[in-house]
Amino acid sequence: MAVPLAYALIATDLDGTLLRCDDTVSDRSRRALAAASEGGARHLVVTGRPAPRVRPLLEELGCDGLAVCGQGAQLYDAGSGRMVWSVTLDRELAEAALGKIEAEVGQVFAAVDQDGVDGLTLIEPGYEMPHPTLPAVRVPRRDVLWEEPISKVLLRHPALADDELAAVARDAVGSLATVTMSGPGTVELQPCGVTKATGLALAAERLGLSAADTIAFGDMPNDIPMFAWAAHGVAMANAHLELKAVADELTASNEEDGIAVVLERLLG
Known part of the structure; x- marks a missing residue:
């Protein structure tokens, strides 16, 4: 034993x-x-x-x-x-949070994980998956990201390091969402708390x-x-x-x- x-x-x-x-x-x-x-x-x-x-x-x-x-x-x-x-991330709050971040650092590129056992990962033009083995669907424009319930938003910036982007995002987003950094090129917004x-x-x-x-x-x-x-x-x-x-x-x-x-x- x-x-x-x-x-x-x-x-x-x-x-x-x-x-x-x-x-x-x-x-x-x-x-x-x-x-x-x-x-x-x-x-x-x-x-x-x-x-x-x-x-x-x-x-x-x-x-x-x-x-x-x-x-x-x-x-x-x-x-x-x-x-x-x-628990899902309110899509209006997610869009507002993204706008606040871009007001501070300029354009970022975003992706979302849809809710559910069959949810897709959608990526907007310009976003590159940090983990290339994970499947993702590229969409033609950002507003498509918000068409179905989501669990989180993934962010990338063309110039800022992950730590810098995460710090700016936390200050900009406040209580709209929780900001995390889960890996190289992976700063995320998820439901608050x-x-x-x-x-x-x-x-x-x-x-x-x-x-x-x-x-x-x-x-x-x-x-x-x-x-x-x-x-x-x-x-x-x-x-x-x-x-x-x-x-x-x-x-x-x-x-x-x-x-x-x-x-x-x-x-x-």
Whole structure:
């Protein structure tokens, strides 16, 4: 029988954390997560990717339970293929927020993730997907982005660095939306007050678990609320400096099986 893990809930980000740069999960990481599961722990994916972009990965990992998607705006049940809970970003507020940002920094290029298990990622002219393996539909003009309910808006600026754009966006947007940075070239607007922590807390409650039971792994500033909520936050070696500053522990990079390194130690 496997040794019980010190934490009953393992929350992992995907990009830059569990996934390697080629979008795969190493055999070592799979073995470590399987050993933790045999010891009674639950693995919960907590990602910025919307549910439709996560489904193939969940299937590959053999996950048939809950997954927190869309930066916490979606709670998806992989077993039933349905959305347990979701919150949308008001499209009028999103458009207003985008206008306020452009008033400060000039033109930005935008994309949206539509709500729902079959929602599309739409990109306006000029927007380039930071993650080229993720499918997206290019639309002819911006107003098409607002035709269906959305979970978030993704922003890119032709000159500003991500940190600069995120800082300006937070000041400009105020309470219209929550601004996050989830990866290179990925500054996002999501419903106000929604974070990975809110989604993780909801999922944990449904599993009968709590923050005290949780170890979380991440690499970007959008993981900061999740670290603040969980009992123990582990930042990857490749993590953003803002996340490293609030982490309880640093581990190896996503390319060097950083999650497995920690889980193997905890499993003894």
